[in-house]
Amino acid sequence: MQSDANITMGKIIFYEDRNFQGHYHECSGDCADLHSYFNRCNSIKVESGCFMIYERPNYMGNQYYLKRGEYSDNQRVIGMNDCVRSCRMIPQVGSYRMRLYEHFDMTGQMHELEDDCPNVQDRLSMSDFNSCNVVDGHWLLYDQPNYKGRAYYLRPGEYRRYTDWGGVSPRVGSLRRITDFN
Structure with a gap:
């Protein structure tokens, strides 16, 4: 909390x-x-x-x-x-941790991130995620690599389906921690 x-x-x-x-x-x-x-x-x-x-x-x-x-x-x-x-x-926070899941309801293969990821496919060898759990921090998820395309704001909590974060598809291109508060 x-x-x-x-x-x-x-x-x-x-x-x-x-x-x-x-x-x-x-x-x-x-x-x-x-x-x-x-x-x-x-x-x-x-x-x-x-x-x-x-x-x-x-x-x-x-x-x-x-x-x-x-x-x-x-x-x-x-x-x-x-x-x-x-x-x-x-809000400004100090720690960041997110878990991305292959399937709905946080099941299937899981990947955990604690820092920015400009290209999810290159780093995790997959780019379709159907659910996630934001354990710590506030994040921006983009549907294209290199922080391009449609952005979605993810607060701490469980997103049981990609539609819970507003996504139109399970495609995740890149992720960025929100750290620039000045």
Whole structure:
């Protein structure tokens, strides 16, 4: 279990217009439904911490990882439209461990990782995983090697099917620990 002492506060600001113009909303933690705060979002500032933003409420739909920085035009810089409907702050932790399983319900061949893996196929000699258990830390899973393609945020817990992490297939191309909180 994580202690609250390890969690750092984050701050993200959503702007309705590009270049940090128009109506804005500040957020310092998880928000399952941002729709009541703004109609559209075309630029974002992350003043501290790291966040995942989602195109649909309740942390659903396409997701995008944002670290500290300025994103003046969501479509050009991040590759998403103006529809941001939920966000989740990623807490800072000290240790990382994940177990990937060949079959559903954490069965079959298992591989354990404690560090980044730019190419799962090269390192583990397989790339289709149907379940996983994030024992420690917060991770980004990508469907393509070298941290490319669709990204999925994995928090500590059991993912009994690849659809539990939002995956559209069991393909895992690369994995990265979330460590850049400055």
